Amino acid sequence: MIDDPLGPLDPEFAAAFQRDNSRPACQLYLISPLEVGGSFPSRLERALDAGPVAAFQFRVKNLNQHEAARLAEPLQRICADRDVAFIVNDSVSLAKRLGADGVHLGQDDGDPREARAALGPNVQIGVTCHDSRHLAMEAGEAGADYVAFGSFYPTTTKEVKHHPEPVVLSWWSTLFELPCVAIGGITPANALPLVAAGADFIATSGAVWNGDEAAAIRAFSEVLG
Template sequence: MAWPDALPRRGLYLITPDTTDSLRLFSQCLRVLPARPALLQYRNKSTDPALRLAQAQTLRALTRAAGVGLIINDDVALAAQVGADGVHLGRDDGDIAAARARLGEHAILGASCYDQLPLAHAAIAAGADYVAFGAVCPSATKPNAVRAPLSLFADSAALGAPRVAIGGITPANAGEIVAAGADMLAVIGGVFDAEDPLAAACALSAGWG
């Protein structure tokens, strides 16, 4: 597995909200990067490739300046183009081995495993560096997402890789999820929709002491 020494393997894993308003996106990210999340994932399903490239390039510069790792959601080519630290792949978003061949041995590769432990074992065997389970709580971003029991984090401890929880996570429920064994908390609305995004990000980051 690959994981740069400079990037934490535990902590808050921020995921950007979908938006075509680039200035708002950059402002939102600049506001919360002082919380020093472990990673920031650029996720945008709703815009054209040119705007995605422009947004990802700026986020690469912002995260590099902040010392935060940048992960690209579902797009290996974009990750390579902007020099991201890695890519996150869903079940239908491409092959982990192919992503490794394209991005190199030092890239961080993540895989969505939903509520299925066998998918996590398969992802690690294929070369993934972390696995994500969710939705662990009801999610406004994906209201129809399958629910993943918190017991998955104990059941997957032998994987020896960071395990990411995603779905409906807020400062109010984060403690229970970390206590269950999650190494990272992947959050969109729990931070970016909060009244004070930086305070929410700091509260979530504090879960590991």
Template sequence: MHDAGSAYAQPAPLGRGLYLLTPDENDTARLLERTKPVIGFARLLQYRNKQADPALARKQMDVLLPLCREHGVPLLANDDWRLAQASGAQGAHLGEDDGGLETARQALGPGAIIGASCYDSLDHAAAAAAAGASYLAFGACFPSPTKPRARRATPALLREAKRFGLPVVAIGGITPDNARIVVDAGADLVAVISGVFDAPDPAAAAQAYLHAFTGTQAQ
């Protein structure tokens, strides 16, 4: 059994910037090759593959973890804190149907990063904050190709969520052109899948998102 405190020390502050989520890529070698050019632009990487069975998920986590460690980027498992624990990743991101956050915190330890999907609900956010969440994720902020029927979170909601004193993550339909809207509303991190991984030049796309935090325009 993995000791949650053995692979990483207490996590540093999450900071501000790009939160990358992996695409549904069942070719593990290709997933690694797609991730290498963009990992250096990310504050966090979330392993997310809705098509993967448990064996493939563990294999892909094991491949991504050394890359993340090399670049100093925490790796989180989507929806599955047990996968994070078994693989030695630094944490997990949990939705409303993924088990108790308090249970995950107890299992992974105080040094783990545990994010919570709050959708469009400040009540969800309050409960997650009380249960020990490391950050609060809201979305979809814009129409999203990944989740076209997702609940919508407004900029006003992001501003209100700052009262919980935790990093705020915006997700859903965020592009380099609209990212500044959610950043100005208080998002500390913008979470992206297709906007980077499906771009013609993923590294350039990843860099473009960062301009929302600096206020400069891409050249």
């Protein structure tokens, strides 16, 4: 756990929390697998046609920008045709090159203020905040459009060191209007406690791409209502 200057959350807060129904309903935030070539565009179409998805994050590693852009462009068109926000992971320069709807920044991927200056006022900027309320508040003050907490559950998608409790979502949604994303090992079977805790978006990857993507999206749709 990151040393958070705000200290530990009171567990009684979680017990007393009631989700604010005036906030929009929790939505699905779909993250790509690392391999997005070959038949993946068809799989993405199938997933997005199976149920509501608010955003799709293009997440690839160890590719030069030219190759990443080549892989991203057909996926971006698929998202645009379905009014799904296309978010680029990590790279402000790639997001700018593609004219993406947004960029998601890890703690080592740059300052949201610099991303805003490069991408303009209308691009969505998200920031990974692990299990830290302090980092989330800093991200909000820096102009982020959403903050992401996780990993809530074990995941094989990436190596994780931070495991917040769902109460951090309750705390955030009680005090701030800025949306929060829950991420990390989330499946249709374990998503509901995070929705109840206050998540505005549920981010998922392996639960969709490791099996029948359409069936998984339909299952998430039932949970998110």
